[in-house]
Amino acid sequence: MIDTFALLRPLWFLAIPLVAALALRAAWRSAPLGDWGKAVDPHLMALLARRGAVLGGRRQANLAAALAAGLLALALTGPAVERPEAATFRNLDATVIVLDLSRSVTEGGRFKEARQAAQAVAEAAGTRSAALIVYAGDAYTAVSPTTDRDSIATTLFALDADTVPDRGTHPERGLALARRTLAESNVVSADVVLISDGDGIGQAAEREAAAIRDRGWQLHGLFVPAARALPPGAPQTDRAALDRLAAAGGGRAADIEAAGPVLDRVGASTAQHLAAGGYGVLAFADLGRWLLLLALVPALFLFRRSA
Known part of the structure; x- marks a missing residue:
């Protein structure tokens, strides 16, 4: 109720x-x-x-x-109650998962948990469409917006350190691709979830986060800690940078081992998402x-x- x-x-x-x-x-x-x-x-x-x-x-x-x-x-x-037909607007609400496949994540010992966290985000989105974007030195669309969770799970299982051939860490490119994907889908409410260890987050990524927030969407962050010492020369994890990025995007940040706050936001009903984005009249009867x-x-x- x-x-x-x-x-x-x-x-x-x-x-x-x-x-x-x-x-x-x-x-x-x-x-x-x-x-x-x-x-x-x-x-x-x-x-x-x-x-x-x-x-x-x-x-x-x-x-x-x-x-x-x-x-x-x-x-x-x-005071308002959800309209019975609110679920029919799920095509206006989407989730984009942006997964870091850089060296520090894939070799940090928690890559399996990172993929499981991405699957949990896709499941939390319910019947709404979800897309998967991967990045390292550049960003690519691994799964276009779809309601088929099996295809996302299959793709996640196949990801490894060699999936993205471009070395480096450029989260701003992954976020920019997520923003373009949502704009092309003409969604009015969306959650972008960045799964990363915080490496490479700078002013460019924060500008992309602000652009996502200005469109009425939300950017969340799931932090991937390192389970073992990284190889010499590998970038180090930075939870504080991910927290700042999520704040700039108007969303929440959490660890992959305690992803509840982010999953709750993603798993909110379509009506709640539309209301938060200023489209409450579509989903609620005043x-x-x-x-x-x-x-x-x-x-x-x-x-x-x-x-």
């Missing part, structure tokens, strides 16, 4: 405490005469009271106004309009005329 409910504009919740504070202040000032008791001479006030010329404030009007304002603020938060009608009930009391 929680997965199918969302608040499209949650910041409007901040207006509810403000409405409550204003209502309490108004009720205090209206009982019985507000500040008039301080401004008018006591003897004159007593005379006016005897002649029936003094009418005390009414808390009821303030209560009706506060209730109407509170319902308006609640309506503006955008119930705020019905709360607006409900707010009319206490508002009617504000127009009541006294005898």
